[in-house]
Amino acid sequence: MSGVWHALADPWTQSIMRHAFAEVVLLGVTGGALGCWIVFYNLSYSAESLAHSLLPGLVVAALLGLPLLIGGAAGVLLAAIAVAVAGRAPEIGRDTAVAVVVTALFGLGVLLALSPTAPPGLQGLLFGDVLGASDTDLVLAAALAVVVLIMLRLLHARLLVVGFDRLNARALGVSALGVDVGLLTLLAVALLVAVQGLGNLLVVAVLIAPAAAARVVARRMGSLMALSSTIAIAAGVGGLYLSYYAKTAAGASIAGILVATYVVLVGLHAATTGARSAPDGRAYSRPSSASRRSSKRRSASSWTRVSARR
Amino acid sequence: MTLPPEPGEGAVAPARELGQALVSAEGLAAGYGGRPVLTGVSFSLQAGERAAVLGPNGGGKTTLFRCILGEIEALAGTLEAPERCGVVPQTERSRLDFPVSALDVALMGTVAALPWWRRPGRGERARARDALATVGLAEVADTSFGELSGGQRQRVLVARALVQDARLVLLDEPFTGLDSTSAERLEALLATLAREGRAILVATHDVEQARRWELVLCLNRRQVAFGVPAEILTLPTLERTYGGAIVELPEGGGRGVLPPHHHHPKR
Numbered sequence: 271m272s273g274v275w276h277a278l279a280d281p282w283t284q285s286i287m288r289h290a291f292a293e294v295v296l297l298g299v300t301g302g303a304l305g306c307w308i309v310f311y312n313l314s315y316s317a318e319s320l321a322h323s324l325l326p327g328l329v330v331a332a333l334l335g336l337p338l339l340i341g342g343a344a345g346v347l348l349a350a351i352a353v354a355v356a357g358r359a360p361e362i363g364r365d366t367a368v369a370v371v372v373t374a375l376f377g378l379g380v381l382l383a384l385s386p387t388a389p390p391g392l393q394g395l396l397f398g399d400v401l402g403a404s405d406t407d408l409v410l411a412a413a414l415a416v417v418v419l420i421m422l423r424l425l426h427a428r429l430l431v432v433g434f435d436r437l438n439a440r441a442l443g444v445s446a447l448g449v450d451v452g453l454l455t456l457l458a459v460a461l462l463v464a465v466q467g468l469g470n471l472l473v474v475a476v477l478i479a480p481a482a483a484a485r486v487v488a489r490r491m492g493s494l495m496a497l498s499s500t501i502a503i504a505a506g507v508g509g510l511y512l513s514y515y516a517k518t519a520a521g522a523s524i525a526g527i528l529v530a531t532y533v534v535l536v537g538l539h540a541a542t543t544g545a546r547s548a549p550d551g552r553a554y555s556r557p558s559s560a561s562r563r564s565s566k567r568r569s570a571s572s573w574t575r576v577s578a579r580r
Numbered sequence: 581m582t583l584p585p586e587p588g589e590g591a592v593a594p595a596r597e598l599g600q601a602l603v604s605a606e607g608l609a610a611g612y613g614g615r616p617v618l619t620g621v622s623f624s625l626q627a628g629e630r631a632a633v634l635g636p637n638g639g640g641k642t643t644l645f646r647c648i649l650g651e652i653e654a655l656a657g658t659l660e661a662p663e664r665c666g667v668v669p670q671t672e673r674s675r676l677d678f679p680v681s682a683l684d685v686a687l688m689g690t691v692a693a694l695p696w697w698r699r700p701g702r703g704e705r706a707r708a709r710d711a712l713a714t715v716g717l718a719e720v721a722d723t724s725f726g727e728l729s730g731g732q733r734q735r736v737l738v739a740r741a742l743v744q745d746a747r748l749v750l751l752d753e754p755f756t757g758l759d760s761t762s763a764e765r766l767e768a769l770l771a772t773l774a775r776e777g778r779a780i781l782v783a784t785h786d787v788e789q790a791r792r793w794e795l796v797l798c799l800n801r802r803q804v805a806f807g808v809p810a811e812i813l814t815l816p817t818l819e820r821t822y823g824g825a826i827v828e829l830p831e832g833g834g835r836g837v838l839p840p841h842h843h844h845p846k847r
Binding site for chain 2: 310423424425426427428430431433434435437438440441442443444485488489490491493494
C-alpha cells in the first residue's frame with residue numbers, strides 16, 4: 271500500500287512536476303469549459319487553424335527575443351487578414367481558403383523553427399513544453415482561467431440562445447455576431463496562452479477532445495462543462511504520470527490519454543445504449559445544407575395536400 | 581368532404597371591427613440582394629386575431645416572416661411590426677443534439693429583457709415554468725429538448741414565445757409532422773393565445789384549418805388575397821395561390837394541388 275502511495279506521490283517531489291501539475295490543471299479547466307462551446311458551435315476546425323497559424327508569429331518572436339504573446343497575437347491577426355482576402359477569391363470557397371492560408375503559415379513557421387541556424391528550444395513551440403512551465407507561464411494560465419470562466423458565465427445564456435437557434439437569435443434579442451466575436455476572441459486568447467505550454471500541435475487536443483468525450487455522457491451544458499474540465503484535468507495529470515514513469519513526452523502523453531478517454535467513452539456509450547445511440551450519430555454535424563434542402567423537398571412533394579386532415 | 585363554399589354561400593363572415601393593428605403592411609415588397617421575391621403585400625392584424633398564411637413553398641411565406649422579424653429590409657412599401665416578435669420555427673430544423681432541457685429553451689425567451697451580463701435568475705425560471713405549464717408541459721420541464729416528441733417540441737417553442745411576452749407570434753408550419761392529437765392541442769393553444777390578446781401568423785398548408793381562423797393571407801410570390809376565410813378560401817383563389825389545379829385525391833384523401841410543373845403524376 272505504501273508502495274502505491276509512494277508511486278503516486280513521488281513525481282510531485284520535484285518542483286518541475288509541481289509546476290507542470292499547476293499548468294495542466296489551469297489549462298484543463300479553461301480548455302475543458304471553453305471547448306464545450308467550440309464543439310457545439312462547430313468551431314473545431316477553426317480552433318485548429320487558428321492554433322497552427324500562430325506558429326510563424328511565435329517563431330519570429332522567439333528569434334527576435336520578443337514576448338511570445340505579442341508574436342502569437344500578430345500571427346493570428348495576419349492569418350485572419352489572409353483568410354479574409356483568400357476567401358474573396360472566386361471559386362475557392364471558405365474552407366479551402368482557410369486550409370491554404372493555414373498550411374502556408376504553418377509551413378513557414380516550421381521552416382523557421384527547424385532550420386539548422388535556429389536556436390535550440392524552438393521545437394517547444396511545436397510540441398509544447400509542459401515540464402518547462404515557468405512562474406510567468408503559471409500566472410498567465412491562472413489569469414486566462416479566471417477571464418475565460420468569468421466571460422463564459424456572463425455570456426452563458428446568450429451562448430445558449432445562439433447555439434440552439436442562431437436563425438432566430440435576433441428575435442430573441444441576442445446578436446449572433448456579438449456572441450460569435452466574443453467566443454472567437456476567448457478562443458484566440460486561450461490559444462495564445464495555452465500554446466506555450468502544450469505546443470502548437472497538441473493545444474487543440476485539450477480544447478476539443480474533453481468536450482467531445484463529455485458530450486457522449488452529459489445532457490446539459492452546465493454538467494457538460496464540468497465533466498469536460500474534469501476529463502481535461504484528469505488526462506493532464508494522468509499524462510504527467512505516464513510521462514514520468516514511461517519517460518514519454520509529456521504533451522504527447524496528455525493528448526494520447528485524452529483521445530483514449532474519448533474512444534473509451536464512445537465505445538461504452540455505444541455498448542450500453544445499443545440501438546438508442548443511432549440518433550446521437552447526427553449529433554456530430556450540423557444538419558448539412560443538403561439535408562435541409564431535402565427536408566424542404568419532402569414537404570413540397572408533388573401532391574401538396576391542401577385539405578388533408580379532415 | 582365539403583367543397584369550398586362559393587362567395588355568398590355558407591357562413592357569413594363576421595364584420596371585422598377596426599382597432600389598433602399589431603402588424604400592418606402596405607404595398608410591401610421583400611427579397612434578397614435587392615431582388616424582390618414577394619411583392620404587393622397589404623394586410624393588417626389586430627390583437628386576438630389568427631391569420632393563416634397559405635402558399636406554395638417558395639411562395640414567400642418565409643420571406644414575409646423574415647421581413648417582419650427585421651432580418652431583411654422591405655424593398656418597397658411600408659411595414660409596421662413590433663420590434664420583437666415571438667417566433668416558433670420549424671421544429672424539424674431545430675438542433676436536437678444541443679444539451680438543453682425544455683426549461684432551458686423556454687428560458688431563452690427571457691434573455692432579451694436582461695442586460696448582456698445577466699443570466700436568467702429565479703424570477704425568470706418561475707416565468708419559464710409557468711409558460712411550460714400553460715402549454716401543458718410542466719411535467720417534462722427537465723427533459724432534454726431532443727428527447728421530446730415533435731408536438732412537445734413545438735409547444736416548448738411556443739412557451740419560449742410566451743416567456744418573451746410577445747404580442748405578435750409567428751409560427752412557421754407548426755403542424756407539419758404532428759399527429760392529430762398533437763395538432764389539436766397546438767390549435768387549442770393558439771386559440772388561447774389569441775384570446776389573451778396576441779396576434780398570430782401561422783404559415784400552413786392546411787386549408788381546412790385556415791377556415792377555422794379569423795383571417796387568411798394567400799401568397800404566391802405576390803399577395804393573391806387577404807381577408808376572412810369565407811370570402812377568400814374559394815377554389816379559384818386557391819388555384820391562383822398554389823399556381824396549379826386543385827384536384828380530388830384518390831381514396832378520400834381530400835383535396836390536393838397539382839403544381840403546373842409536375843408533368844407525370846403517378847396514379
